Amino acid sequence: MVVQREGRLHGHGARHQEQHRTSRVGWLRAAVLGANDGIVSTASLLVGVAAAEADHGAIMLSGAAGLVAGAMSMAAGEYVSVSSQADTERADLARERQELADDAAAELAELTGIYVHRGLDPKLAHEVALQLTSHDALGAHARDELGITEALAARPVQAALASAAMFSIGAGLPLVTASVLPANRIVVGVSLTSLLFLGVLGGVSAQAGGAKLRTAILRVTVWGALAMAATALIGTLLGVSP
Template identity: 60%
Template sequence: MRSKRHLERHLVSRIGWLRAAVLGANDGIVSTASLIVGVAAAAPDRYAILVAGVAALLAGALSMAAGEYVSVSSQADTERADLDRERTELAEMPEMELEELSQIYISRGVEEKLARDVAAQMMAHDALEAHARDELGITSHLAARPVQAGITSALTFAVGAAAPLLVALLAPTAMVIPAVFIASLLCLALLGALGARTGGAGIGRAVMRVVFWGAVAMAVTAGVGALFGTTPG
């Protein structure tokens, strides 16, 4: 009887790029919209508003790319160091490493003899992979990918930031604040729903979370802009 391959695809495989994409787009919408609203509240001048929005888009995208790359690179360096140390221990102390892997399986509820047999077979197949997964928690799905994270964050930030910037460009100057506020909240709600659906999570809570904090950020910056702004005479 021909065996069937297990073709089920798990959502955890998306976690690397999904995290960077959601973070980038969310930050792009919130930070750019907040800056536009703050500037508009301080001085309702279309040129100043658009300059602030473009500057926020460019600076934010570059900052997200650099920050995400550096952050995930640090994670990748740590993973490599752990794997190098594990590789050395496997070469110098294979019996101790076999016992260590056996104890991991035993602690998870596997009967002792079976755990030792499984550990021996796993190490015979690929010792480093077995220890990376079961001892260190490093898998191909969750491994750090700095370049992917940096590029994804920059692109999604720029896409997110473009939404409030476009609204500010098209709306009458007197309507910039409410137009950007409403459009940004709608974009945040859509982003939250898409992110939750892609990741297999509940949509309602994700939408409420991003909309609430986005509204808070824009309200605060609008208040600061109104407090310290000037009214043309």
């Protein structure tokens, strides 16, 4: 029985559907980064201010300000960085389009060479390159020469919105925790619950991205613990009791 993949018919007429995680790379990276930063930065800020023995109102004000500033910073940073990537992709595609117009034969030979390098014999590589070029020359070069695909293409607005939204959600977790605790319990309470939130985030990202669960959880909780410990130490050293 010969199976044809990617949703084509096989066997007794059933369709074989494959689910790949690469299509999630862009939004998943931005979402995990945003939520992780939201939890770590806001929890660290709250812990640092609380360790300085500030009153509850000052602690909450600092946390709320950190949430707003952080969300805007994440959105701006993601938009600028991903826009730069998109600009580079557009420039590369424009250059490739011009090269195809100027010397199609050389571009065909280049594509053939790529397939030979990947393991096809020269005759088959030439035939594959010829057929793909006749179907969509720019698409073939974008994918196989430049490494630009629809799934991995830069999407600045999507990345910015995902980062800002997830930062706000992440930051809201320790902020809500701090709001229901007395000031003298915030350092311990926010630290413990934030580590729990980070562990859950690591587990969710591992599940969505197909990574190892233990590794994903450890890397977010360890760095979060270090960040909160550092700000708690600074708050304790520099704080002044009211």
